Amino acid sequence: MNMLAWILRRDLLLAMRRKSDVLTTLFFFVIMVSLFPLGVGPEPQLLKAMGPGVLWVAALLASMLSLGRLFAADYADGTLEQMLLCPESLALIVLAKAAVHWLASELPLVLMAPLLGLQFGLPGDALWVLTLSLLLGTPVLSLVGAIGASLTLGLRGGGVLVSLLVLPLYIPVLIFGAGAVDASTSGLGAGGHLSILGALLVLALLATPKAVAAALHISLE
Amino acid sequence: MFEATRLECMRGDSRLFSEVGFLLEPGGLLNVRGANGSGKSSLLRMLCGLILPEAGEIRWNGVNIRHSHDYKRALTYLGHLNGIKEELSGLENLRINCGLAGFDISEEAAIDALERIGLDGREHLPVNVLSQGQRRRVMLARLLVARTPLWILDEPLVALDADAIGLMRSLFELHLENGGMLIMTTHQELEIAAGTTQEIRLSS
Numbered sequence: 001m002n003m004l005a006w007i008l009r010r011d012l013l014l015a016m017r018r019k020s021d022v023l024t025t026l027f028f029f030v031i032m033v034s035l036f037p038l039g040v041g042p043e044p045q046l047l048k049a050m051g052p053g054v055l056w057v058a059a060l061l062a063s064m065l066s067l068g069r070l071f072a073a074d075y076a077d078g079t080l081e082q083m084l085l086c087p088e089s090l091a092l093i094v095l096a097k098a099a100v101h102w103l104a105s106e107l108p109l110v111l112m113a114p115l116l117g118l119q120f121g122l123p124g125d126a127l128w129v130l131t132l133s134l135l136l137g138t139p140v141l142s143l144v145g146a147i148g149a150s151l152t153l154g155l156r157g158g159g160v161l162v163s164l165l166v167l168p169l170y171i172p173v174l175i176f177g178a179g180a181v182d183a184s185t186s187g188l189g190a191g192g193h194l195s196i197l198g199a200l201l202v203l204a205l206l207a208t209p210k211a212v213a214a215a216l217h218i219s220l221e
Numbered sequence: 222m223f224e225a226t227r228l229e230c231m232r233g234d235s236r237l238f239s240e241v242g243f244l245l246e247p248g249g250l251l252n253v254r255g256a257n258g259s260g261k262s263s264l265l266r267m268l269c270g271l272i273l274p275e276a277g278e279i280r281w282n283g284v285n286i287r288h289s290h291d292y293k294r295a296l297t298y299l300g301h302l303n304g305i306k307e308e309l310s311g312l313e314n315l316r317i318n319c320g321l322a323g324f325d326i327s328e329e330a331a332i333d334a335l336e337r338i339g340l341d342g343r344e345h346l347p348v349n350v351l352s353q354g355q356r357r358r359v360m361l362a363r364l365l366v367a368r369t370p371l372w373i374l375d376e377p378l379v380a381l382d383a384d385a386i387g388l389m390r391s392l393f394e395l396h397l398e399n400g401g402m403l404i405m406t407t408h409q410e411l412e413i414a415a416g417t418t419q420e421i422r423l424s425s
Binding site for chain 1: 269270271273293294296298300301302303305306308309317318320321322323347
């Protein structure tokens with residue numbers, strides 16, 4: 001088995017042993033989205049208009065919750081140090097770790113989103129577009145978030161700092177993600193928005209692993 | 222051959238050490254000594270490539286370790302952090318750590334190594350129920366299966382009992398007799414009857 005397979009296996013095993021982490025992120029997402037209809041009242045037009053934005057913002061915030069775990073535990077127990085000494089390229093290791101983070105923390109949200117969209121009275125087409133936009137957009141959140149998580153390693157109050165660093169970088173994903181659903185409900189077609197999300201994903205896949213690897217080297221000096 | 226010349230280390234504004242150098246041949250043991258805070262751990266981390274030296278150069282077989290392709294495959298570094306995951310069992314930790322270091326070991330080999338280091342019957346327990354000394358043993362079990370020529374060990378004997386220290390000593394001797402190299406720090410006196418020993422003393 002090669003080294004990346006070991007990383008994937010290790011992180012998946014850890015995610016399975018710490019199910020509560022996965023579930024807290026998911027329930028945060030569910031509760032936060034469910035609070036909005038209760039707070040603003042049951043007016044169908046209003047809910048329909050707000051739905052995509054609320055779901056996307058909740059997904060951003062829920063992903064912030066799990067970012068702290070991406071490297072912090074490995075940093076504290078010395079396994080991150082060992083990863084830096086691994087003969088495999090650190091950028092590829094980062095990519096593998098981000099992939100598992102997405103599988104464990106973001107994919108459950110994506111799968112839950114259409115169900116929550118029903119609360120806002122979104123039509124069937126819009127629910128499809130919503131799921132698709134989240135599928136394309138959430139990996140970008142994991143990858144960009146990894147930059148923030150790696151830069152704040154070992155800092156006190158790092159969690160808040162990560163939010164301040166990373167949330168502004170999430171804005172393009174939010175605009176095109178929520179925009180895709182809006183475009184679909186207003187009959188314009190979501191193709192353009194989804195293409196841009198796809199382009200953002202490719203860009204993040206190419207650019208972020210190297211940046212994270214550099215940040216990890218600095219954090220561990 | 223492992224070689225360092227005129228290394229200098231800065232932490233913040235203060236100079237921890239300077240003009241540190243050595244030449245280590247196969248079968249060579251280097252003891253790094255010094256008081257607490259004199260920079261022993263920093264020197265070892267520098268030799269691994271985790272810290273960049275302020276000045277000086279570290280070469281593995283004549284190539285600077287920053288440009289060497291095979292240095293990371295030749296190195297086993299065990300620091301003062303255990304580098305094991307609390308939620309995983311000793312067996313999983315050992316196999317994963319070896320896999321990440323670039324060599325796969327079978328489950329039987331891993332169980333055998335854990336038994337030899339005194340963890341028989343506890344291979345499948347999550348590490349967080351083990352004692353401090355047993356956690357160190359999980360980490361050190363890697364040395365029983367590692368085929369790497371260069372070992373850099375930061376306080377390997379901490380929290381170990383007399384039996385385990387004896388086992389470590391014979392392991393170090395075997396490693397040196399087989400032409401391995403060993404760099405370590407320890408506050409305990411450890412008589413090693415193999416290889417050639419040299420010493421670096423860091424003063425603060």
